[in-house]
Amino acid sequence: MSAHSLSVEGPLFIADHGALDFLNTVAQLDGQPYDFWLSDDDVRHWLALAGLAAAPDTPMFSDDALLHEARRLRDTIRQLVRQRKAGDTPDPAALNRYLSAAVSHQQLVADRQGGLSIKRIYDGKTPVQLLAPVAELAASLLAETHFELVRECEHPDCTLWFYDRTKSHRRRWCSMALCGNRAKVARFRQQRK
Incomplete structure (x- = not known):
């Protein structure tokens, strides 16, 4: 472009x-x-824009650990999508690493009009945990769409x-x-x- x-x-x-x-x-x-992610903050910003931010007490990580994991997950998802598009059966092991790290709970949330909804809150103590909701989206894309x-x-x-x-x-x-x-x-x- x-x-x-x-x-x-x-x-x-x-x-x-x-x-x-x-x-x-x-x-x-x-x-x-062009990579929109150059730092952990860029990845956090993307997660927030996507509505996938973890619990508010998410710790800061050192040495661009979140950036490294996000790029690794992105490469994993891209490879799985390309394999599936080619008609091959992708190996889910790399994605399952992120899925198995997911720690979450549901929370009942009230909006301003008094309506109720259920929101899933993810733990984000590690970069892999913080990226677990993206891995869940990818798994759904690969298996359920x-x-x-x-x-x-x-x-x-x-x-x-x-x-x-x-x-x-x-x-x-x-x-x-x-x-x-x-x-x-x-x-x-x-x-x-």
Whole structure:
């Protein structure tokens, strides 16, 4: 994606599935991979934006431990998605490491209008525990969704993934604003030549 089409201000949430949004924290910028995560704080910020933040007393980790684990989990999920898309049976061992670390409980939460909902609260004493909700999203994506609707953007310069929730299941682009319009403009210019 070119610099004018991808903002480096923050990660993209355009995939219609949290595990794929997690993968999309690496995108193409001027033909080069751009990682939205450069520190533990970047990962914490992404988790908060995704609604996956752990209990408020989450400790700080040393030496970019959370960043390292988040990138490791992202690579694991990407490999599993690619294997599944290729029709292979992925080895779940690496993902199961994160799933087995999950420690959580449910909490009843009241909203301002008096409505009640149940929220799952995750422990985040270690980086692996903090990432457990992402691992759960990935496991659900791999095992419980209509996996044929998991797609990679068709734009040749894009590496983003999405879950096609459109009625016709014909979504081709990560986003019309990012890649769909660029493809239309390129096709129009080609036709005019």
